[in-house]
Amino acid sequence: MVNVIDYVPGDTLLHRLNPVTKLGIAAAIIIAIFLADTYPMLLGLLVLTFALGAYAHATSKLVSLLKLLVPLAVVMLLLQTAFVRGGAPVFAWMTTEGLVTGSKACLRLMGVALPLILMLSVTKLNDLANACVEVLHIPYRYAFTFTTALRFVPVFSQEMNAIMEAQTARGVEYDTKNPIRKLQLMLPLCVPLLVSSVGKTDATALAAEQRGFYLRTRESSYKRYPMVGRDVVVLVACAALVVAGALL
């Protein structure tokens, strides 16, 4: 199973940028998405995200995430059309205005999730944490908590899979075609999952402390993350993108 937030190795400009700058790019695209209100701009930002993804050889990541997002977007579209009832009726309960706000909401949903994933797939989590500590002066323990939480996502999903396989082999119908039935069966498993995750978290805390976690300061990191010329250029471009989003 390919994990959505796994690092994609590479040597493109996007890989070499300071992790903080990459955060800046993601933030700029997301802010622009929220500010923009026309189809060309919304679509343009999505295209920009995919173009960056293609450049960094991370398209497959974006596509696999898109597969998860599309059903969600469809549900959102249906809900929006049900709530926004202005304009001329088009089909059944849907109206022109409902379709317009709904489709824009869908585009925004995708536009928000994709840049973040793109950014995470070209940055090693350790680099992200260390750069945030060095450049943004975030206390290390917060950066560590954040990256550890991200690191645990695939660990827990593997754990959940293992539990479901074991239960299926016992005869619990996780292989049912009915998604609601499946969800009902999954709920009781939250308890064993929670038990094991609390245990794991505790072990992680112990291991980190035994490796000098509390001695760490902002100067500890062996790798340095200076902001260089290209970072400044990219950040200026990001600012321009936000302005463009606000105007268009």
Added chain:
Amino acid sequence: MTAREEKPIIEMSHVTFSYDAPAEGGAENSEDAALRDVSLSIGAGEFVGVIGPSGAGKSTLASVMSGAIPHHYHGALYGATLVDGHDTCDVTLTDISQVVGSVLQDIDTQMVASVVEDEMLFGLENFGVPHDQIEGRIAQTLETVGISNLHEREIATLSGGQKQKVAIAAILAMRPRVLVLDEPTAALDPASSTLVFDTLRKVREEGVTVVVIEQKVALLSEYCDRILVMSKGSLVLDGTPREVFSHGDELRRIGVDSPRVARVYNSLAKDGLVSGAPCLTVSEAAEVISGLVQPASKTSCHVASAEEGAREAGFRAGSKHVATPRPHAEGAQPVVSLEDVSFAYPGRTASVDHLDMRVYPGEVVGIVGQNGAGKTTLTKLLNGLLRPASGTVRMAGLDTHEVPTSAIAAHCATLFQNPDYQLCKDTVLEEVAFGLTLQGVDERDARERASAVIEHFGLPADEAPFSLSRGQRQMVALASVVVMEPEVVLLDEPTSGLDYRECMTVMDTVSKMAERGCAVIMVCHDMEVVSDFAERIVVMANGRILDRGGTLEMFSNAKLMQEASVRAPQVIELSEVLARDLSPEFAGISQVSGIVDLTEEMVRRG
């Protein structure tokens, strides 16, 4: 011995610990203490192994040495622990960890990075190692552990053995003076386990004291120069491997296995043929037995022709030395059959190709091979969790292509390596009855059958499964398999994480099921268990079945074993050596008692 005379690096005196808060009036020596009055001292440069049944307090002992007790786990602690002369209660955990580095049992929780280099950096950065030395230290440590080539690799892409080495290297880079490891080989195959111990030996040669908790007795006896045996929170034996394993009977009573060659020696010693400390390796044992038999066979011509010897060996193989083949009726239909089955995971290289296999009712079949050989994939193909890309899998008459996994479960019960994935109910009774109700057995009937099985295993019916010990949780999982009365039982590493006694309970139960006509298929890394209980084995490597046949025949095929990176059990290795060098009569013996009986017979004849 000289090492112990040096100033000890870890010294424990009368340490008692219980995880519960101290009861009023002091809980010293209370019933539930995890450690009771443990006193020991470990000298600098020793290689110490800790062994004991589950629940004996081994992990607690490691926590006390590494300072996790009292700084991380809370409870009632009595006595004193000195690490490098400082009482662990007076210094911080961070200070202790500069002397004692510990590698946790679950290494996934220990990792902080996604790339090997970053993982190595973490501790060095934190402890403020000057930045101009860091590069050199990492390179040197990776060299010591033997993974220089993994420097830039992503941790997620490493094998279990490589990951374990990274975990060791990450701790070692901080230059601790003591390394404490909690079951570092629990998830590894025999070949990787040996490599990890080779690494530890090298680490020790660099002057680091090594304390390792381990269940694999053969490894401990080969690598350690001192073994501590724990039982019920107390230290019961402490000495060199030879000293410790000469107490074979006592160890067995506690629930600790001995290396098979030591058992051979101890049996011979009991009959007065040899005396002193037992031998620990196959070559030593072969020498001892040759010494006993050789003078006799040289002088007398009584040892008959090779032909006669071989005939006799065949007779032996058919009688008491091998698990007798269970009588599956002539011409019976196989209950499991795989025909030309292939499967590949999407986007990965791992796959299995052209698997053919047939299992008959009442058989115990072992599947052996290295990690990554495709054993787990094979079991998932059998219980329907995976569907073959080509070929057919028939399980109890059902084609797994056509029926859902949850329906196959009525015929095939799986016992997983980790019981925690299987448990989901509030009480043991509900847990055991759960599988039956899923198959449509009515509630009252299910509870009745479950109660009977629970009683048989002596489990507490009303307790929550998660409150039990690891070994007992495995017993609950086993009980829920037994209660189903399935036609096929699949065991995935049934013995890992279990102590000797629990392991025997599992295997005896399974053998009894086989006698009642159930087919048993087990994936197992413990070759001693395989040779004791399986009458047929399937040898796998790189997703293919290399060969299949009688257990003894497969294990005796040195070339095959090498190809599959499997090491035959000690007794079979010993009988091979003896058959080659001493007398063909030893050929085909797979049990300790067989070697002992034959040796005594030959000595008498001589």
